[in-house]
Amino acid sequence: MANNALVGRCGIYCGSCVLYRAYKDEGEYLQQVSEAWEMPVEKIRCEGCHALTVNCAGSKCRIVKCLASKGFEYCSECPEYEAHACEKHEGLSKRWVVDNVDLRVNLERIKAGAVGNWLKECQERFRCTECGKPLPVLGWNVKKRCYHCGVELSE
Ligand code: SF4
Ligand code: SF4
Ligand SMILES: [Zn+2]
Numbered sequence: 001m002a003n004n005a006l007v008g009r010c011g012i013y014c015g016s017c018v019l020y021r022a023y024k025d026e027g028e029y030l031q032q033v034s035e036a037w038e039m040p041v042e043k044i045r046c047e048g049c050h051a052l053t054v055n056c057a058g059s060k061c062r063i064v065k066c067l068a069s070k071g072f073e074y075c076s077e078c079p080e081y082e083a084h085a086c087e088k089h090e091g092l093s094k095r096w097v098v099d100n101v102d103l104r105v106n107l108e109r110i111k112a113g114a115v116g117n118w119l120k121e122c123q124e125r126f127r128c129t130e131c132g133k134p135l136p137v138l139g140w141n142v143k144k145r146c147y148h149c150g151v152e153l154s155e
Contacts, residue, residue: 005048005051006050007110007115008048009049009067011074011076011104011105011106012049012096012101013122013126015123016101016125016137018140020046021135025134033140036142045057046058074110074111076108076110128146128149130146131149138155
């Protein structure tokens with residue numbers, strides 16, 4: 001597996017998450033997110049869903065806490081997920097669909113064991129077409145331009 005840390009237990013590719021990118025890429029983007037969210041830079045941190053430390057934002061995630069309480073690794077193992085009855089996952093899915101990310105499709109890929117290929121596709125998708133460096137989903141890109149090279153970004 002390429003980098004298991006970035007495989008979100010809810011189906012998110014953590015490499016495209018605003019918190020992960022701001023923490024890892026630092027500089028201009030970290031400042032933008034800090035200002036937009038009115039959050040101190042030292043609080044913006046996450047190592048990815050499968051590598052969480054106590055200081056990671058993901059450790060406070062209610063889905064991660066729920067998964068732990070139920071003993072599941074992924075939401076796709078949960079009967080409430082199957083029944084579309086979990087407001088936590090349904091709400092999260094709706095937010096990500098705006099950026100053309102289908103968490104259910106992602107969880108199916110993960111469940112089918114295609115994690116390595118899925119991660120490679122995500123790395124390819126969530127990067128700047130100009131400089132090739134990683135980026136968050138467009139909806140979380142405050143200025144809609146690559147903070148590495150400055151090129152304007154569109155859908
Ligand atoms: S907060 Fe952390 S665990 Fe949650 S999606 Fe972002 S990187 Fe992944
Ligand atoms: S109840 Fe929701 S958040 Fe909890 S494991 Fe099931 S689908 Fe995931
Ligand atoms: Zn770029």
